[in-house]
Amino acid sequence: MPGSSEPSREPGGRHVPEEPEPDDLSVTVADRGPVRIVTVTGELDHDSADRLRVALARPASADGIERIVVDLAGLRFCDSTGLNVLLRARLDAGAGELRLELAGPGPLVARLIAITGADSVLRVHPDLRTALAASGEGSAGGAVAPPGPR
Numbered sequence: 001m002p003g004s005s006e007p008s009r010e011p012g013g014r015h016v017p018e019e020p021e022p023d024d025l026s027v028t029v030a031d032r033g034p035v036r037i038v039t040v041t042g043e044l045d046h047d048s049a050d051r052l053r054v055a056l057a058r059p060a061s062a063d064g065i066e067r068i069v070v071d072l073a074g075l076r077f078c079d080s081t082g083l084n085v086l087l088r089a090r091l092d093a094g095a096g097e098l099r100l101e102l103a104g105p106g107p108l109v110a111r112l113i114a115i116t117g118a119d120s121v122l123r124v125h126p127d128l129r130t131a132l133a134a135s136g137e138g139s140a141g142g143a144v145a146p147p148g149p150r
Contacts (some may be wrong), residue, residue, distance in 0.1 A: 034066040041074030044082030056089040073104035103131035
């Protein structure tokens with residue numbers, strides 16, 4: 001029911017998951033040793049980019065953080081504003097002698113990164129596990145290729 005705090009139910013009482021709002025974006029931050037993991041889920045666009053911008057601007061060097069890995073596995077959509085937030089965060093991290101890397105972009109996000117050439121400056125890992133296992137050497141990886149022709 002619209003406006004109701006009760007979960008939607010089908011006849012027979014089964015819970016019906018609600019569709020997320022179009023600008024739904026969730027950003028969580030967790031430190032794991034010298035790596036800060038920023039997990040992004042939902043849709044990253046002009047209306048929601050500030051949530052990620054704020055999370056990535058969180059001071060890290062005082063906490064012993066050496067790398068920031070942005071986990072994009074749950075990101076369904078990213079527009080140019082979101083990509084610009086990631087590129088700006090990479091520059092800001094580099095100025096603070098940190099490395100910013102991306103992990104697990106889905107096909108649509110990987111394609112955006114590739115066709116814009118951002119994969120030449122952003123190190124991209126196929127998933128979070130690989131990113132955490134990586135030594136972090138180098139600035140760009142190009143590890144993820146978009147599906148299909150460019």
